[in-house]
Each structure stands twice: as structure tokens, then as C-alpha cells.
Amino acid sequence: MVDIQTWRAWLLTDTPTSRRHAKLSTLYQGWLSFRGNTMAMVGLWILTLLVLTAFAAPLLAPHDPFAQDLANRLQPLWSDGHAFGTDSLGRDILSRLIYGSRITLYIVALVALIAPISGLLVGTVAGYVGGWTDQVLMRITDIFLAFPRLVLALAFVAALGAGIENAVLAISLTAWPPYARIARAETLTIRSSDYISAIQLQGAGAMRIITKHIWPLCISSLIVRVTLDMAGIILAAAGLGFLGLGAQPPSPEWGAMISEGRRFILDHWWVATMPGMAIFTVSLAFNLLGDGLRDVLDPKDSEK
Amino acid sequence: MVRSPKCECAPVSMLNVDNLSVWFGNGRDRVDAVRNASFNVNRGASFGLVGESGSGKSTILRAVMGLTPNWSGAISVDTKPVDKTRQKSFYKVVQMVFQDPYASLHPRHSVDQVLGETLYLHGFRDIDARVVKLLDDVGLGGKFRFRYPHQLSGGQRQRVAIARALAPKPSILLLDEPTSALDVSVQAEILNLLTDLRTEHGLTYIMVSHDLSVVGHMCEQLAVMKDGEIVEIMEVETLRKAQASHPYSQELLAASI
Numbered sequence: 001m002v003d004i005q006t007w008r009a010w011l012l013t014d015t016p017t018s019r020r021h022a023k024l025s026t027l028y029q030g031w032l033s034f035r036g037n038t039m040a041m042v043g044l045w046i047l048t049l050l051v052l053t054a055f056a057a058p059l060l061a062p063h064d065p066f067a068q069d070l071a072n073r074l075q076p077l078w079s080d081g082h083a084f085g086t087d088s089l090g091r092d093i094l095s096r097l098i099y100g101s102r103i104t105l106y107i108v109a110l111v112a113l114i115a116p117i118s119g120l121l122v123g124t125v126a127g128y129v130g131g132w133t134d135q136v137l138m139r140i141t142d143i144f145l146a147f148p149r150l151v152l153a154l155a156f157v158a159a160l161g162a163g164i165e166n167a168v169l170a171i172s173l174t175a176w177p178p179y180a181r182i183a184r185a186e187t188l189t190i191r192s193s194d195y196i197s198a199i200q201l202q203g204a205g206a207m208r209i210i211t212k213h214i215w216p217l218c219i220s221s222l223i224v225r226v227t228l229d230m231a232g233i234i235l236a237a238a239g240l241g242f243l244g245l246g247a248q249p250p251s252p253e254w255g256a257m258i259s260e261g262r263r264f265i266l267d268h269w270w271v272a273t274m275p276g277m278a279i280f281t282v283s284l285a286f287n288l289l290g291d292g293l294r295d296v297l298d299p300k301d302s303e304k
Numbered sequence: 305m306v307r308s309p310k311c312e313c314a315p316v317s318m319l320n321v322d323n324l325s326v327w328f329g330n331g332r333d334r335v336d337a338v339r340n341a342s343f344n345v346n347r348g349a350s351f352g353l354v355g356e357s358g359s360g361k362s363t364i365l366r367a368v369m370g371l372t373p374n375w376s377g378a379i380s381v382d383t384k385p386v387d388k389t390r391q392k393s394f395y396k397v398v399q400m401v402f403q404d405p406y407a408s409l410h411p412r413h414s415v416d417q418v419l420g421e422t423l424y425l426h427g428f429r430d431i432d433a434r435v436v437k438l439l440d441d442v443g444l445g446g447k448f449r450f451r452y453p454h455q456l457s458g459g460q461r462q463r464v465a466i467a468r469a470l471a472p473k474p475s476i477l478l479l480d481e482p483t484s485a486l487d488v489s490v491q492a493e494i495l496n497l498l499t500d501l502r503t504e505h506g507l508t509y510i511m512v513s514h515d516l517s518v519v520g521h522m523c524e525q526l527a528v529m530k531d532g533e534i535v536e537i538m539e540v541e542t543l544r545k546a547q548a549s550h551p552y553s554q555e556l557l558a559a560s561i
Contacts, residue, residue: 014451014455015447015450015451016450016451017450018450019414019416019450021450022414022416022450026452193407194402194403194404194407194408195407195408195409195410195411197369197371197402197408198400198402198408198409198465198468199410199421199422200371201369201371201395201399201400202395202421202422202425202426202468202471202472203392203395203425203426204421204425212421213410213413216412216413217411217412
């Protein structure tokens with residue numbers, strides 16, 4: 001108990017004694033203010049649970065997600081050994097949902113890496129360098145923004161072939177322009193500020209200024225935007241799966257599962273509803289998390 | 305003619321600005337911020353630029369530092385002419401302190417990061433020792449080293465900004481109204497610090513201010529600016545005796561008494 005008290009005092013000190021101490025202290029204070037936000041914590045718990053589920057899928061799943069049993073097809077909820085029933089081929093829906101969380105996480109992680117990073121790069125370079133570079137980069141961004149999202153993804157998948165990797169690429173391709181726009185707008189307000197002039201007067205190059213001075217200020221608003229977009233990304237992936245252009249059968253991707261269940265939706269509603277609930281829960285969790293992160297990371301608030 | 309704290313030998317020109325014009329925009333949108341400004345500052349001297357807001361005082365400093373793209377005329381530092389694009393060696397000789405200490409420090413960088421990066425960029429390698437030394441020089445103890453700007457008061461921030469400007473060991477410091485954003489008691493502290501640092505490091509100051517008493521306290525010579533032009537250059541003695549010759553300077557003097 002005493003130990004915990006001293007640790008807290010050490011972390012909350014006003015006068016850190018080393019670089020590491022200062023960093024840990026800032027992190028801890030951010031965590032404290034995040035923890036105060038109940039809804040955000042709910043979101044974080046759901047996502048932690050999702051990650052654990054994905055890791056422990058073989059341990060948690062009661063059945064093989066690919067094992068077909070035509071004698072037991074379309075069993076209702078809470079039937080023998082199948083808590084969420086079975087689908088049209090007699091596969092256990094709960095097990096398929098548990099294994100499907102891996103695919104969902106895979107898509108989310110890849111898109112969350114590709115889209116914001118490329119958007120950040122394009123946006124900050126355009127905003128900082130200005131002139132022709134800005135014109136060219138932002139017109140390309142405009143072109144991508146002008147396409148309807150799902151249609152562009154459809155065209156892309158149609159050209160490259162259906163599959164989960166191509167779906168990820170297609171979603172990333174349509175997701176980066178808004179990030180570039182945000183990053184550019186932030187860069188424009190930052191680049192004329194005195195602290196950027198001050199570092200220019202120390203002879204710093206453009207690369208150093210963009211990565212070390214502009215990025216840290218853009219990243220918080222981007223992280224918030226990413227978590228808020230996650231729901232949309234999961235839905236887009238599910239949409240591609242639903243249209244048969246994302247994950248291919250028998251892969252237990254949630255969107256593809258809804259697509260399969262659609263044929264029986266009137267008589268056996270749970271086949272499509274259960275994966276729908278899973279998508280809904282995870283999307284909601286990301287939205288809640290994003291809202292909480294905005295409160296913690298927004299530089300305008302943390303100044304106070 | 306000019307009292308210099310260190311050197312009693314013949315005055316050497318440290319900063320010479322000849323026929324400097326600065327403008328923003330082109331064609332019909334062109335705004336002339338500074339027109340044909342010329343002045344000379346000797347080594348170890350302290351030179352004031354006064355005038356109302358918008359008269360182009362700060363623009364002259366920004367032009368000297370290379371922060372304004374459009375300028376004509378000649379600037380020479382230590383009798384060597386300055387190139388259009390500043391070399392790194394230039395920033396080792398000339399540094400600037402900005403007006404607003406709330407805007408001139410990166411909100412996400414600690415004092416240690418600000419000073420450490422500056423030292424790194426100027427090629428120093430014994431960064432830890434130098435950061436401690438710099439903080440001592442500006443009267444901030446080691447306990448401020450890992451603070452972030454939002455944990456510092458205005459006066460403390462301005463001390464950090466001064467420490468950053470001193471990091472490359474410059475000979476010329478351009479001060480852009482270094483105290484106007486601070487309250488009166490803190491102003492006096494910062495001005496005293498600047499006076500001490502000048503004698504200690506043998507610095508040459510060019511100081512912009514709209515406050516005649518600050519310039520009278522800090523400088524030996526001053527230029528009065530109006531609408532982008534220097535209307536008069538005079539000794540501070542003349543200012544004290546209220547013997548300005550140009551009608552605008554007289555007006556400014558009358559207004560400040």
C-alpha cells in the first residue's frame with residue numbers, strides 16, 4: 001500500500017528528475033484523465049475483450065468454425081451445444097464469430113496503419129512545403145475524395161481480385177484523403193507559428209521540422225479521427241464481404257456471414273443477426289473510445 | 305561615441321543594414337512593410353527600434369533573420385554580407401528572441417527537448433552539461449528542466465526562449481519586444497537578465513519596442529520608425545533631454561511622458 005502511494009507521488013510530481021520520469025509522468029496523467037471517462041472505459045474494455053478473444057480463439061470456441069453438420073443446420077438460439085445456433089451448413093455461429101474477430105482485427109489494424117500514416121505524410125508535406133507540391137498533392141486528394149467510397153473499393157477489388165488483402169488495400173485507398181485534409185489544415189496553422197520560426201532559426205531542415213515538430217501536434221487529432229473511423233472501416237469491410245468481394249467462403253468474416261444469412265432472414269433471423277450484433281458492438285466500442293481519446297488528447301483542452 | 309561595455313577600442317560594425325526594403329504580396333496586393341531602412345550597430349552596442357504597431361520594426365528583425373521571403377538591399381553581419389538564403393553559420397552568430405513567449409515554445413516539447421535539440425542542431429555533443437549551464441545562465445534551476453511550457457509562467461517561458469537563443473553562443477541577439485507580453489514586475493526581471501547577459505557574454509542587442517522607457521533603459525542608440533521608414537536615428541542622451549528633431553519623434557516623446 002505504501003509502495004503504491006510513493007509510486008503515485010513519483011508519477012504525479014511537478015518536478016521530474018529525468019527524461020524517462022517526465023515521459024512516464026505525462027502518460028500517467030493522461031491515463032488518469034482517460035479513466036475518469038466511463039463511456040470511454042467501456043469502449044476500451046470491449047476492445048480489450050475483442051483482442052483477448054482473437055488471441056484465445058482456439059481455446060474459447062466450442063466447435064470447429066469450419067465443421068459442417070447438415071443434419072443440424074439452422075438450429076435456433078440456445079439449442080444443444082450451439083449457444084448462438086447454427087448456420088445453413090450446420091456450422092456453429094458462436095465459434096465462427098470468435099474466429100471472425102481475428103479477421104476483423106486484422107483488417108482494422110492494417111487499415112489503421114496504412115491510411116492515417118499515408119494521409120499524415122501527404123497532408124503535412126503539402127501544408128509545410130506549399131506551392132506546387134501543395135497544389136499537386138491536394139488535387140490528387142480531391143480526386144480520391146470525389147469518388148464514392150464503396151464504389152472505388154469495389155472497382156479496386158474487381159480489378160485486383162476478391163480477397164481480404166485486396167479489401168484492406170481498397171479500404172485504405174479510400175480512407176486516406178480525409179486524414180490528408182486534416183493534417184494539411186493543422187499544418188497550415190502550425191507552420192506560421194513562432195515556435196516553428198524559432199526552430200528554423202536553429203538551421204533545422206524541412207524533414208526534421210515536419211516529423212519532430214509538426215507530426216506530434218497533428219497526431220492527436222488523427223488518432224481521434226482514426227478511432228471514430230474504425231466503425232466505418234469495419235462496416236466497409238463487412239460491406240465488401242456482404243457483396244462477396246471481401247473475405248471468401250468459408251472464411252468466418254462477419255460481413256460475409258451476414259451475406260450468407262440473408263437468404264434465411266425471414267425464417268431464421270439469428271443467422272444474420274448474431275454477426276450483425278458483433279459488428280455493432282465493436283463499432284460502438286471504437287466510437288466510445290474515440291470520444292474519450294478526444295477529451296484526453298485534444299491539445300486545446302490539455303493546455304488548461 | 306557609443307559606449308560599449310567590453311571593448312574600448314575603435315568601434316567595429318557588427319550589423320549593418322543598408323537600404324533595406326521588405327514587402328509582402330505581389331502586383332496590386334503588394335504591401336511595403338519597410339522602405340529603405342539603413343542603420344549600423346557596432347560590436348557590443350545596444351540599438352533600439354521604436355515606433356507604433358505596424359511601423360515595420362519587427363519586420364526588420366524578421367528580414368535580418370531570413371524569415372521574410374521578399375526583401376532588397378544589403379545586410380552585413382560582422383562586415384561580411386549575408387546571402388539570400390542563410391547559411392547555418394549565420395544562425396551561430398545571430399539569434400532572435402520572439403515577442404510572445406506563449407507562442408514561441410513548442411507546446412509538446414519539454415524545456416529539455418527545446419534546448420537539447422537546439423544544441424544538437426548546432427553540433428554540440430556535451431548536451432546534458434550545456435542544458436544545465438544554459439538554465440543556470442537565465443536564472444532557471446534544474447528543476448525546470450523537464451517541465452512543459454504549460455507548466456511555466458510567462459516570465460519563465462521567456463527565460464527558456466532566451467536560453468534557446470543563447471544556446472549557439474551568438475554575438476548578436478535580436479529582441480522582438482521581449483517583455484511586452486509580460487506583466488510589469490516580470491518585465492523588470494527579464495530586462496535586468498538581458499542587461500546582465502549582455503555584459504557577461506559581450507552581446508550586441510537590437511531591440512524592438514514600443515515602450516520608450518524600456519529602450520531608454522536598455523539601449524545607447526535608437527531609431528524611430530513610422531509607416532515603414534526610419535525617420536530619425538538618435539542617441540539615447542538626446543531622447544533623455546527630449547531633443548528629438550523630427551516632429552514624429554517629438555510627438556512620440558510627448559505621448560510617452
